Amino acid sequence: xxxxxxxxxxxxxxxxxxxxxxxxxxxxxxxxxxxxxxxxxxxxxxxxxxxxxxxxxxxxxxxxxxxxxxxxxxxxxxxxxxxxxxxxxxxxxxxxxxxxxxxxxxxxxxxxxxxxxxxx
Amino acid sequence: xxxxxxxxxxxxxxxxxxxxxxxxxxxxxxxxxxxxxxxxxxxxxxxxxxxxxxxxxxxxxxxxxxxxxxxxxxxxxxxxxxxxxxxxxxxxxxxxxxxxxxxxxxxxxx
Numbered sequence: 474x475x476x477x478x479x480x481x482x483x484x485x486x487x488x489x490x491x492x493x494x495x496x497x498x499x500x501x502x503x504x505x506x507x508x509x510x511x512x513x514x515x516x517x518x519x520x521x522x523x524x525x526x527x528x529x530x531x532x533x534x535x536x537x538x539x540x541x542x543x544x545x546x547x548x549x550x551x552x553x554x555x556x557x558x559x560x561x562x563x564x565x566x567x568x569x570x571x572x573x574x575x576x577x578x579x580x581x582x583x584x585x586x587x588x589x590x591x592x593x
Numbered sequence: 594x595x596x597x598x599x600x601x602x603x604x605x606x607x608x609x610x611x612x613x614x615x616x617x618x619x620x621x622x623x624x625x626x627x628x629x630x631x632x633x634x635x636x637x638x639x640x641x642x643x644x645x646x647x648x649x650x651x652x653x654x655x656x657x658x659x660x661x662x663x664x665x666x667x668x669x670x671x672x673x674x675x676x677x678x679x680x681x682x683x684x685x686x687x688x689x690x691x692x693x694x695x696x697x698x699x700x701x702x703x
Contacts, residue, residue, distance in 0.1 A: 479635075505689070507690070507691075509693075515695070516681065516693045516694060516695045516696055517636070517681070517693045519690060519691075519692060519693075522689070522690065564633070566635055566636065568636075568691075581626070581638060581641060582626075582638070582691055583638070584628075584635045584636040584637070584638070585635050586634060586635040587633070587634065587635045589633070
């Protein structure tokens with residue numbers, strides 16, 4: 474149980490275009506989803522936290538107008554990279570959390586397999 | 594910062610040996626979680642240890658937590674080539690976010 478999928482797994486786009494990445498919880502309802510970015514040989518950097526039905530909360534330094542996050546349902550969150558540039562090329566990973574699966578308020582997160590974005 | 598800091602940054606061992614990775618953090622926590630990431634893949638949750646626990650086992654994994662020193666360690670016993678991956682600790686507090694450190698890159702040679 475507790476599977477999270479991402480689509481696409483990889484995408485190549487031209488500079489200036491927008492790219493949408495989907496994150497789905499397959500067998501549970503994700504009240505909260507998180508979006509991370511990871512550059513090669515580096516750690517995961519938390520970009521934003523999204524709660525179903527409300528606006529995402531962005532981490533300091535992350536441009537909310539560039540990285541649009543929508544969490545319209547309990548099983549789907551999307552990240553849209555608008556007007557992508559080569560420096561946006563990275564590995565984007567989402568994770569999801571379901572309060573009802575948490576034991577003793579542990580709040581385990583389940584991670585998707587990631588989406589590799591290459592902007593040319 | 595709630596971020597965990599892993600040590601060492603890289604570790605290379607022979608198959609069959611034990612691997613120990615350490616994690617330090619700065620704030621109080623509710624629990625601390627360890628994850629593994631194979632190259633170019635997503636994260637896999639390995640083990641969670643709560644703040645009131647001192648040691649936890651899961652198969653070949655042993656995690657310890659010392660809240661007085663704000664540190665944790667992950668021990669992988671009898672390592673295998675398939676254990677080659679990056680390992681991250683992630684302290685968790687009531688703020689609800691997992692903030693990852695730089696990780697330890699483990700290489701297990703057959």
